[in-house]
Amino acid sequence: MTARCRARTRTRNAARSARNKCTNGAAASPRGPLPLDEADERFPGHERKYANLPDAALPRTESLEDCIARMLPYWQMRIETALMAGRKPLVVAHGNSIRGIVKHLDDIPDDEIPGLEIPTGVPLVYDFDEALRPTGSRYLNRS
Numbered sequence: 001m002t003a004r005c006r007a008r009t010r011t012r013n014a015a016r017s018a019r020n021k022c023t024n025g026a027a028a029s030p031r032g033p034l035p036l037d038e039a040d041e042r043f044p045g046h047e048r049k050y051a052n053l054p055d056a057a058l059p060r061t062e063s064l065e066d067c068i069a070r071m072l073p074y075w076q077m078r079i080e081t082a083l084m085a086g087r088k089p090l091v092v093a094h095g096n097s098i099r100g101i102v103k104h105l106d107d108i109p110d111d112e113i114p115g116l117e118i119p120t121g122v123p124l125v126y127d128f129d130e131a132l133r134p135t136g137s138r139y140l141n142r143s
Contacts, residue, residue, distance in 0.1 A: 032063030064113060068100040075101065080132055095120070105134045 036043045044050050044058050071093075082089040091101065095118065103113050105126060118124070123140040 032061045032066065035060035062096070064096060064100055064103070067096045068104060071097050071100050072104065075104070083128060083132055098124075106137070 038045060043060070045055065050058060079089050079091060091098075093101070098118055099113065099116065102108065102116065102118065102124070108116065119139065124137060125140060126137045127135045129135050
């Protein structure tokens, strides 16, 4: 194996390791994963849809706290309104948004949230009282 090939292999392994660290709880921590470097292929500045945004407006990372701050107004304006009207909204979102909703509803402390396992693709149903306080939750079985 040539030196260049070994260097590429080390670089790929380092990138995989960084992705694994992110998926193993860094994004779920209150501080979030390390910010992306502009050279990273996942950096949003490489996408055409962000071409007109100033560099400072491009997100380089998102913590759970950031995700909750982005999600909570929508939850309060749309989902709570629907629940108060007697409707049963279906909320479908990516993992950290769901984690933020569960953290908010169940009042989970920051130090416990990284260990919270939320299965992918398994509906989580909440029951609420008249004041929209959760009275219980359960996962639906797939059978």
